[in-house]
Amino acid sequence: MDVDGVLADFRSAFRALARPQADATGMEQSSPAAAPLAPAKVRQLWGMIAHTPNWWLQLNAYEPEQIQRLYALARQHCWEVFFLTKRPKSGGDTVLVQTQWWLERHGYYMPAVVTVPGSRGELANALRLDLVVDDQMENCAEVISSSSAKAVLMVRDDTREMAVLQSLATNRGIGVVRTFEEALQVIERLQELIPHRKGRLARLTDWFQPQGDQHSNVPLDPRPFRAVDRAN
Numbered sequence: 001m002d003v004d005g006v007l008a009d010f011r012s013a014f015r016a017l018a019r020p021q022a023d024a025t026g027m028e029q030s031s032p033a034a035a036p037l038a039p040a041k042v043r044q045l046w047g048m049i050a051h052t053p054n055w056w057l058q059l060n061a062y063e064p065e066q067i068q069r070l071y072a073l074a075r076q077h078c079w080e081v082f083f084l085t086k087r088p089k090s091g092g093d094t095v096l097v098q099t100q101w102w103l104e105r106h107g108y109y110m111p112a113v114v115t116v117p118g119s120r121g122e123l124a125n126a127l128r129l130d131l132v133v134d135d136q137m138e139n140c141a142e143v144i145s146s147s148s149a150k151a152v153l154m155v156r157d158d159t160r161e162m163a164v165l166q167s168l169a170t171n172r173g174i175g176v177v178r179t180f181e182e183a184l185q186v187i188e189r190l191q192e193l194i195p196h197r198k199g200r201l202a203r204l205t206d207w208f209q210p211q212g213d214q215h216s217n218v219p220l221d222p223r224p225f226r227a228v229d230r231a232n
Helices: 010-015 019-024 039-050 064-077 097-105 120-126 138-146 160-171 180-196 199-206 224-230
Strands: 082-085 112-115 129-132 150-154 175-177
Touching: 019 120, 064 180, 064 224, 082 097, 097 112, 120 129, 129 138, 129 180, 138 150, 138 160, 150 160, 150 180, 175 180
Parallel strands: 082 112, 129 150, 150 175
Antiparallel strands: none
């Protein structure tokens, strides 16, 4: 699972950094979200992030209830979920720690976060991933060209450009969803279908079918038990 653009609303938080400076000019912007930022402004904002302690913890979740649902489904079906991010460093804790903390705050406990230094396709191949959900067409294309993983593109914007992008994705065999709730529906549907399919999809069977003993002694929320463990 990609983080920014799929789970976390990076775009709104990034543009919010520019608003205090824009408002100081006394100029009214009718549609700030649609207006592109100048390259110099983008560099300035990234510089601000680099010096802001734990900036990545400030992002809102698009669908917080669906992050909790993903955790419940992963526990129920024994899925191994990796959260992928290319976030640059900010002030405070490492990107890894901030992302883990953010996910736990939204109900996904003990998340496996991977900071991706290079190609998503190479990582998907190295980790033998079966499915990747991402909001960047380039990343999805890398995944399907460099690994046997399937790719699902998250397209939240409803614009003409996004419609063209959706057509391009589907023509290349990349699934397209509008929300993370819809992405989870796709994954659940795959779980139902794949055990009965042959050929190229057969490799996904082992991932979607529960393996081994299904009786877990680990609670859904393991954090409250940490204090008890330390006391013992």
